[in-house]
Amino acid sequence: xxxxxxxxxxxxxxxxxxxxxxxxxxxxxxxxxxxxxxxxxxxxxxxxxxxxxxxxxxxxxxxxxxxxxxxxxxxxxxxxxxxxxxxxxxxxxxxxxxxxxxxxxxxxxxxxxxxxxxxxxxxxxxxxxxxxxxxxxxxxxxxxxxxxxxxxxxxxxxxxxxxxxxxxxx
Amino acid sequence: xxxxxxxxxxxxxxxxxxxxxxxxxxxxxxxxxxxxxxxxxxxxxxxxxxxxxxxxxxxxxxxxxxxxxxxxxxxxxxxxxxxxxxxxxxxxxxxxxxxxxxxxxxxxxxxxxxxxxxxxxxxxxxxxxxxxxxxxxxxxxxxxxxxxxxxxxxxxxxxxxxxxxxxxxx
Numbered sequence: 001x002x003x004x005x006x007x008x009x010x011x012x013x014x015x016x017x018x019x020x021x022x023x024x025x026x027x028x029x030x031x032x033x034x035x036x037x038x039x040x041x042x043x044x045x046x047x048x049x050x051x052x053x054x055x056x057x058x059x060x061x062x063x064x065x066x067x068x069x070x071x072x073x074x075x076x077x078x079x080x081x082x083x084x085x086x087x088x089x090x091x092x093x094x095x096x097x098x099x100x101x102x103x104x105x106x107x108x109x110x111x112x113x114x115x116x117x118x119x120x121x122x123x124x125x126x127x128x129x130x131x132x133x134x135x136x137x138x139x140x141x142x143x144x145x146x147x148x149x150x151x152x153x154x155x156x157x158x159x160x161x162x163x164x165x166x167x168x169x170x
Numbered sequence: 171x172x173x174x175x176x177x178x179x180x181x182x183x184x185x186x187x188x189x190x191x192x193x194x195x196x197x198x199x200x201x202x203x204x205x206x207x208x209x210x211x212x213x214x215x216x217x218x219x220x221x222x223x224x225x226x227x228x229x230x231x232x233x234x235x236x237x238x239x240x241x242x243x244x245x246x247x248x249x250x251x252x253x254x255x256x257x258x259x260x261x262x263x264x265x266x267x268x269x270x271x272x273x274x275x276x277x278x279x280x281x282x283x284x285x286x287x288x289x290x291x292x293x294x295x296x297x298x299x300x301x302x303x304x305x306x307x308x309x310x311x312x313x314x315x316x317x318x319x320x321x322x323x324x325x326x327x328x329x330x331x332x333x334x335x336x337x338x339x340x
Contacts, residue, residue, distance in 0.1 A: 011296065015181075019320065046335075047216070047218070047335045048217070049339050050335060126181065144188075154196060154324060157327040161329055165220060165332070
């Protein structure tokens, strides 16, 4: 059975599917949660004194937006999100978009990333991502595009665990 | 550069390294956090009305313990954790081990899992995990042992995001 499966699904394609499926699963969880929450719930803090949902929404949107150039899939769309959502902590008095605007940006960056991912050939995934130099990559070939997606999935899951706390308890 | 790297590090081994590294990174994050927290901090709830740290510690320990038979790496050590930490929610009046006992179990199951992982040959990772039937696996060859580790890493990262809230704010 194993041999049949491995022959019909070459290892490389299988691996890519596993990693991209896990990314999509995590992203869909986050999207579903934001769709279920009201704007007021998203503006609340995940726990007392911790990040607000709107900060985490902006943060995750900025991180996904930055994956486009890192995976060599084109320009990012919202560089203005870096200052309020990556360079500075929550509640530091930055001007930020509304919840509705950020939810639109979130859907937008994910649609662009999915479209870009669909254009990658299997071997492209094993090329270096753009934040690693050719010299580093020769020594550390695991620092490829697929590894970036593995790491970003875990980052996103970490924040998803916090975002769940925005939902009222059953 | 890519060609050299891919020749010296065959794709399969590279992928396994990426996935196992991500698992180890997540596990080390959780271990470091539990080592930094006092027993009292671990007994507290991650957020008001949410799971306690001790429940999440028991839950993650049970999940890792169950990975041993799922990956066909031997018997699990602590089946008694399933009832209080998987089958029933927090604060349901179950008798549970102390924080110190659970921290020891956590280190123990992770040491056993690491030792087991070290014995797996590259092709073993592409075999089915034990919770999937041969028939299902023939149709869905991505449901292999490595995929189980990818999914468990994301599960663990989700709870890590919640456990961070046990730490006092800076």
